[in-house]
Amino acid sequence: MTEPATEVRPTSEGAFLAIDHGTATVAVALVGRVAGAWRLLGAAQAPAGVDESSVAERLRGRLADADPELAAAAGLADPGSTADLARLRCTTERPPEIAVVAATRRVAGPLADVAATAGWRVRQVVIDGAEILPVATALADPRIGAILAGASDPPGADERSLLAELGAVVTAAAQRRPDLVTVLSGGLATPGGRGDGILPDRAGSTVLAPSATAGGGAPLRRVLDGLRAGEDDGRRALATATATLAEVLRRGVEVVEIGQSGATRALATWSPGGGADLRWASVPAAALLPAAFTDAHLDAITAWLASAPDRLRVRDRLRELSIAPWSDAAGDGALLRLAAARAALTRLAAATRSLDAGRQPPEVLVASGGAWAIAPGPAVGLALADALRRPGVRALGWDHARLLAPLGMIEDPDERRVVVADLRDELLLPLGSLVLPAGLRSGHPGRLTVRGEGEPVEVELTPGGLELVDLPPGERATVELTFRDPVDLGVKSRHAAAEVAGGLGGLIVDLRDVPLRLPDQPDRRRDLLAAWQSAFWAGLDA
Amino acid sequence: MNPETLAAVPARTLLERGLEARIPLPPGDRPLVVTGAWVDAGDPIVEHVRDRRIAEVDVKVAAGSAAVTAPVVGSRWSPPASRRRNETAADGELLAPLPGRSDRWRLATGEHRVQLSSPLRGEVSAVVPGAELRIRAAGPAIRGALSAGASAHGPLELATDPFGELRPGGIDVGRAGSILVVGSRIDAEALTRARAMGVRGIVVAALPGKELRDFQASERRQRASLHAVPPFAVLALEGAVRRPIPGPVTTILERLAGTHVALLVDPPALVFDEAPDDLPLPDPDWVRVRGGPHAGLEGRIVGLAGPRRYAANVQLDAAWVAADGEAPVDVAIGDLERFA
Structure with a gap:
């Protein structure tokens, strides 16, 4: 007994371009259908500023020189024929920056570790013992794209007295920069918890997320990764x-x-x-x-x-x-x-x-x-x-x-x-x-x-x-x-x-x-x- | 020239239009312009507080006041006019209310204030209190690789040829107020002397990391002094390793010598406030070698050379480049740049 073969969406003339556009270089691969299977026909990399189409055409030219029959079979014999090919394209951007704010270093550390492994550049801000002016300046920095604020759930004895201050500076930062996304984690995201209500007047977007320790940090990492980059990441x-x-x-x-x-x-x-x-x-x-x-x-x-x-x-x-x-x-x-x-x-x-x-x-x-x-x-x-x-x-x-x-x-x-x-x-x-x-x-x-x-x-x-x-x-x-x-x-x-x-x-x-x-x-x-x-x-x- | 050959070489934008200069506007500093305003170089744009501190103030709105508005983060606050006015109270920027208090706020303020002037001509594109102020340049700009100091403006002056190096002894008070183009490299001692002589900025091809660090340390000490110091900036057009200024850039700098320019720190760039429309641009096939054994060489691209083997058995795509009527040499495409 045989199973039906999985259908593959046909691409133009049995070939497609796979493009990985990084911050430094662009990699282009030419993939074609040969004898009923997808095969890598050529690949090249170039500086990121070079147009990927020109790299694709260079690959096509090499293929046509090396194996004219294969190029013809894949519909790549003529100059310019890569222009119509389907493209699988992904992009890597420079990592955005997030401010990780917590009452104490004990809480901020795990949050920062998760954010740093979710593709964000991290600026850690600890309220305990900090001057308020540098804290406000750090959160107002235009390079900051999001704020991750967190507390233990329930908040620990070392952070309870600082939570109101934490709420005040995060609320102020969100009011100053309505474009900021604020992610509340752990005790700050628990409805009815001790941390609930310290951020009553939130401006901009707010995301409620799990704590840094839940599930080994994977659920919070997923949330932060989703905020970081687009669908073609x-x-x-x-x-x-x-x-x-x-x-x-x-x-x-x-x-x-x-x-x-x-x-x-x-x-x-x-x-x-x-x-x-x-x-x-x-x-x-x-x-x-x-x-x-x-x-x-x-x-x-x-x-x-x-x-x-x-x-x-x-x-x-x-x-x-x-x-x-x-x-x-x-x-x-x-x-x-x-x-x-x-x-x-x-x-x-x-x-x-x-x-x-x-x-x-x-x-x-x-x-x-x-x-x-x-x-x-x-x-x-x-x-x-x-x-x-x-x-x-x-x-x-x-x-x-x-x-x-x-x-x-x-x-x-x-x-x-x-x-x-x-x-x-x-x-x-x-x-x-x-x-x-x-x-x-x-x-x-x-x-x-x-x-x-x-x-x-x-x-x-x-x-x-x-x-x-x-x-x-x-x-x-x-x-x-x-x-x-x-x-x-x-x-x-x-x-x-x-x-x-x-x-x-x-x-x-x-x-x-x-x-x-x-x-x-x-x-x-x-x-x-x-x-x-x-x-x-x-x-x-x- | 075959367009495919040109397309294979990374292009560097020689003259960029609409560049946005970013001016820091930390909490406490007061913007003196609004979004959409047109500013000329030298116009005051920011009131900068040199000794920022936090004060706590009551922001209760007086009973019967006509303008009953709630205090807003980032807005300005001044002590109310009163015969019993507290002498220590000063105006400033509202940072955040004290926890659990809606009427008592923290204020970013200070006593020593200086006006910062716009380093360039353009339109104010954004004012974000506590964060930054952005000005879209009216003139074209040449981007650099790195910079340090504070954005400045002044007349452009060529101090050496593109391959030269300016020694400290070559800088005197006669250069005061100008933006100097000093060739391939400069050391921290010459930078410090230039600042002391009243030079407003230095444009150089390369600034080694050691010189940059030394200059930044010196600059921090200067800024920490009691008195405000005039802005001074250094712009490295290419990077950290010694090489001449690219020919097409030199041609533009020579053409614009004597005109007023802005030397920006963020982003690193040189903006020409008085640029004519007919600035000389290189031919499309003119390329420059920015790295590798032929670094600094300029010439015309003749064609693609395909994959070639280079030192350490590394295989790279290459192109043929002919310079000064010499036989073409193969150069890794990654080491080349053309000007667009």
Whole structure:
């Protein structure tokens, strides 16, 4: 017995454009119907100021030159034929700013944490001990787009006496700026509660939201995310596509996206019959170069540079990178971007730790976003291993065409599933597999056996190092690991076996510390980084 | 030139019309203009309170008063005329009522007040008490990359060539009141001397981060002094790494030397109040290399070069650029900019 095939809305001439318009770059992918399935025909990225239509035409020209028959079959043989194509388009805007106001730091902290993972830049305002003039000035700042005011439910003893003051300043801010959206959370949003009635004369829009602690913060995050961006928001679409990808692959998928103005982490677990369970967060503070760039950010980036950095010069180059993110992308510029991406990924993992609570890391880890655009695939794989230190065995992929987010814009879940299923082998560039055991003891080497299509490969595993085993894209192998003492590979064991997939970086066995500890001596640290990087970046010295 | 080739290169708007200047208007400061008003450079627009503080005042409306209106956040308040007037009471801006009180309010006020003048000619497009005042520029503007200080205006003066660097010794009191164009870079010492000599603004191609920080620290100390200091601003047209001012920008600056301009801090821009309609614009195929090994080079775009391999084995889409009759060189498209 067969099931009827899901209908896919036909696009013009069997092709469509997928466009991810970011704050720094625009990514355009040309997708066509070939032999009854959707295929990626070409992809390119350009500075955000470049018209996406010209990028699409350039792709079409390359396709027509390389494969005239395919171009003709997709209706793309003639110049200008991309103008009529349907477009799946998502946009990423610069994150707006929200003022998080609470009576005490105890209450403001969790609220700010949730807002900061809902795509907002956060300005925290605590009433306790504050002068009223700076508070009023902060809330009147024209860069503030919304106010999130909250209280415990019921209000704690430390905040009760301050709630009236909180109500007065928030009411005044809303009266001064009727365009502000005011979000009331927790005790301020509970009808009949102690906090109810402290904001009697609210001007503008008011949204009642759950507290920061309810549901691990997810319900409040959803409310704030809904206020942040429009329906074509690229980060929301990326999360949607992550869940669809998990359904199609029937495996857990984690996508980490690093962009110029923000970052996204989406985790989708999959269970038979249960579908995909999605958790995600958007973190402006984990942008490649956050708006509030400090010396700590600079130090975190220079720590990943394999060359001896002149601190002032690095700062100036990063400032240039924020002004013209697409410029100076080769040579040192590429290494600087990847160092900044590593630092951003570390911030993203730290800010979204709550998403991991009680769950094993998903089996597939995907890098996405403009930050990775110019690095070779294996180097992207190493950056993922450097920054995300969670024990286990994972397949690494790269959303190289930035196709995931536009596909998340397909409204019908069935249609989206069909398109993602067709494109599953093309939308992710396989970077290889990462085996990352934790709890290794120095002086206690282990042994790795890789059984693939050829002869078995045996490798001695020395704690503290990185081992690379050649495993090309498309090839699968079984790895067996043996250690003298139990190690953590998701579960603790002396012996473990897993099936792994090949990729551009092959099989990466990462025996370094969890978390990664780099030498304090700058020269030794740089030598080590250079040695690791050169193994993953062919032609680095070219 | 093939339009597709041009479309592939990111365009930079050379002259922007209708730019909105943002003037800070923190609580306590009094706007002296209303939305829709037309202002010239030098017209008073804001009464700025230098020593802002909070006062608590009773805002009860006198019995029998004709104008019985409830106090509103952001509105001005003055002590009522009375023989028993409290000498310490001053006028100011109503911030918020005290919790649980509708008749006793907090007032943002202060004693030391100075009038701030408009740095540019244009129409007041918005007045948001406690937040900001916006003025839509009447003349065209060139946007910059970053700025510091306080918006200023004055006659434009070219102090060096586009590649030059102005040393502190090159600034004397004869430059007082002017906006100086100083070439490729300037250091904090020269900026400080320029301010001391009465220069109103500096336009430079690049301002390294260290010089910017040093200048900002010096500027904060100046602003914290007892006496009001005249506005002074620095505008970096390109960024933080040394490079010459782009040729098309230099051509416009040379043409407008001697005319009055506004140097804005928010957004970073140079506004030409007295610009003629026939400002020289570059040809559409004129491009400039803003980064990479050919940074600063200008020439004509010849065509697209397709994907090319660059340092560190990085593959980038490129274009051919010919400069000064030399053989075309391939430049990554991301490093190029044309002027629109």
